[in-house]
Amino acid sequence: MLVALSAFFLFLIAGSAVLSRARDIRTPDLQGDNSPANVIFRLEDEAMEQWRQGNPLRWAEISADEISYIDPNLASPIIGIDAYREYLKALAGKVAYDASEYVHPRVALYGNTAVLTYNYHSLCKDRDGVLKRKSYWNTTEVFSLIAGKWKIVHSHWSYIQGKRADSGI
Amino acid sequence: MLVALSAFFLFLIAGSAVLSRARDIRTPDLQGDNSPANVIFRLEDEAMEQWRQGNPLRWAEISADEISYIDPNLASPIIGIDAYREYLKALAGKVAYDASEYVHPRVALYGNTAVLTYNYHSLCKDRDGVLKRKSYWNTTEVFSLIAGKWKIVHSHWSYIQGKRADSGI
Numbered sequence: 001m002l003v004a005l006s007a008f009f010l011f012l013i014a015g016s017a018v019l020s021r022a023r024d025i026r027t028p029d030l031q032g033d034n035s036p037a038n039v040i041f042r043l044e045d046e047a048m049e050q051w052r053q054g055n056p057l058r059w060a061e062i063s064a065d066e067i068s069y070i071d072p073n074l075a076s077p078i079i080g081i082d083a084y085r086e087y088l089k090a091l092a093g094k095v096a097y098d099a100s101e102y103v104h105p106r107v108a109l110y111g112n113t114a115v116l117t118y119n120y121h122s123l124c125k126d127r128d129g130v131l132k133r134k135s136y137w138n139t140t141e142v143f144s145l146i147a148g149k150w151k152i153v154h155s156h157w158s159y160i161q162g163k164r165a166d167s168g169i
Numbered sequence: 170m171l172v173a174l175s176a177f178f179l180f181l182i183a184g185s186a187v188l189s190r191a192r193d194i195r196t197p198d199l200q201g202d203n204s205p206a207n208v209i210f211r212l213e214d215e216a217m218e219q220w221r222q223g224n225p226l227r228w229a230e231i232s233a234d235e236i237s238y239i240d241p242n243l244a245s246p247i248i249g250i251d252a253y254r255e256y257l258k259a260l261a262g263k264v265a266y267d268a269s270e271y272v273h274p275r276v277a278l279y280g281n282t283a284v285l286t287y288n289y290h291s292l293c294k295d296r297d298g299v300l301k302r303k304s305y306w307n308t309t310e311v312f313s314l315i316a317g318k319w320k321i322v323h324s325h326w327s328y329i330q331g332k333r334a335d336s337g338i
Contacts, residue, residue, distance in 0.1 A: 025235055066194055066277060068286050070307045072331055076273065076288055077307070104245065108235060108322060110313045113282040115323045117237050119245055136333060138239045138246070140309055140325045144279045153277060154284045156309045158327030162241055164305060 024109040037107035040114055040143050040150050048100050052122070056088040056095065064144065064151040071157040099123040099131055112145035113153075119160060136160040193278040206276035209283055209312050209319050217269050221291070225257040225264065233313060233320040240326040268292040268300055281314035282322075288329060305329040 024037065030045055032038030043062055050058040060081060063069075069078040069087075078084050103119035120137040142154040193206065199214055201207035212231055219227040229250060232238075238247040238256075247253050272288035289306040311323040 068275065068277070068284070070286070070309070070327070072327065075329060077275075077286060079275070106237065106246075106248070108237070110282040110322070111280045113279040115237070115311050117239070117246060117323065117325075136335075138325065138327065140239070140323065142284050142311060153279070154286065154309065156286075156307065156325045156327070158239070158241065158307070158325070159331060159333045160244060162328060162331035162333050164328045164331050166305075 024107070026107050026109075028105055028107050036109055036114060036145075036150070040107055040116055040141075041105055043143075043150060044116060044141060045100070045102075048120075051095060052097055052100060054093045054096055056091045057085070059152070059155075060085040060088055062150075062152055063155075064146055064153045067153055067155065069155045071155075072159055072162055097122040097134060098125050101133065114143045114150070116141040116143060193276070195276050195278075197274055197276055205278055205283060205314075205319070209276055209285055209310075210274055212312075212319060213285060213310060214269070214271075217289075220264060221266055221269060223262045223265055225260045226254070228321070228324075229254040229257055231319075231321055232324075233315055233322045236322055236324070238324045240324075241328055241331055266291040266303060267294050270302065283312045283319070285310040285312060 024035070026035065026037040028035075028037040028041035030038075030042055032041070047058040047062055050056075063081060063084060065081045067079075067081055067084055069084050078087055099122075101121040101123055103121070105116065105118040108115045116139075118139050120135075120139050121133040122135045123131040124134045126132050136159055138156075138158045138160055140154070140156040141152050143150045144153045145151075193204070195204065195206040197204075197206040197210035199207075199211055201210070216227040216231055219225075232250060232253060234250045236248075236250055236253050238253050247256055268291075270290040270292055272290070274285065274287040277284045285308075287308050289304070289308050290302040291304045292300040293303045295301050305328055307325075307327045307329055309323070309325040310321050312319045313322045314320075
């Protein structure tokens with residue numbers, strides 16, 4: 001009985017460990033298979049493409065009701081899809097650049113939650129038609145599988161090595 | 170049979186929806202109960218207290234092997250606990266301030282994964298002993314329950330409204 005019980009507890013512990021560790025840490029690509037990492041990265045890139053061409057509202061469409069959103073223009077996070085949509089609406093038609101560059105995209109998967117990180121550059125063509133980096137971003141996107149669809153539940157955008165004039169430690 | 174089957178599918182769908190949505194979005198407090206939100210926030214605050222007093226290594230102790238870490242001093246994320254520990258070691262004894270202020274801490278729970286966000290200020294006493302804000306942070310900490318312990322799997326620190334001299338869109 002003691003042996004059987006121990007084996008049962010061992011099963012529970014082992015099962016719990018497997019479920020709670022990252023099942024998968026991947027470098028996704030836009031031509032990749034249909035693994036969660038690639039599905040998520042393609043979803044992100046598709047919204048980025050719309051953003052790049054002046055439509056910011058795709059970000060809201062792939063975000064969850066409870067999203068929390070941080071970027072360097074904000075004094076505090078935006079909470080909730082309604083406030084986020086209003087924020088995006090004000091940017092409609094105001095963004096335009098030529099291409100996107102993702103550096104080292106990485107997806108760490110924890111059950112039905114995924115942490116996508118990458119460095120991002122918007123690119124503009126110079127006079128000679130050569131693409132040049134115009135912005136330098138750190139990006140965190142936390143996705144959760146909600147009713148069968150991956151949705152952004154948290155976004156954090158910051159400038160790489162972005163500083164405040166008054167920043168302390 | 171059809172009814173029984175439908176009820177079974179309904180159970181599956183409902184169960185899946187409950188599991189995949191945030192089960193809990195809370196404003197934790199340091200005196201709170203033992204809910205995941207409060208356990209996580211107290212873990213964070215305890216590491217912050219050690220950091221504040223010159224020991225940065227508690228952050229590594231509560232982080233997972235696969236941690237990805239972003240802050241405004243870095244050109245790209247730190248990946249993995251070994252690199253993160255080395256980074257922290259170099260800061261040992263170099264940080265000292267008087268108190269911490271968390272603004273609107275929030276935990277969104279997705280199964281065994283939690284997204285903790287807050288704005289953070291380090292505080293120093295002025296000549297009259299009055300605590301003054303010295304830094305202005307956006308903070309994202311993603312925790313995962315690994316072998317029964319909440320561990321940080323991703324950190325993103327940025328200065329509130331931190332900018333680059335060359336920043337574009």
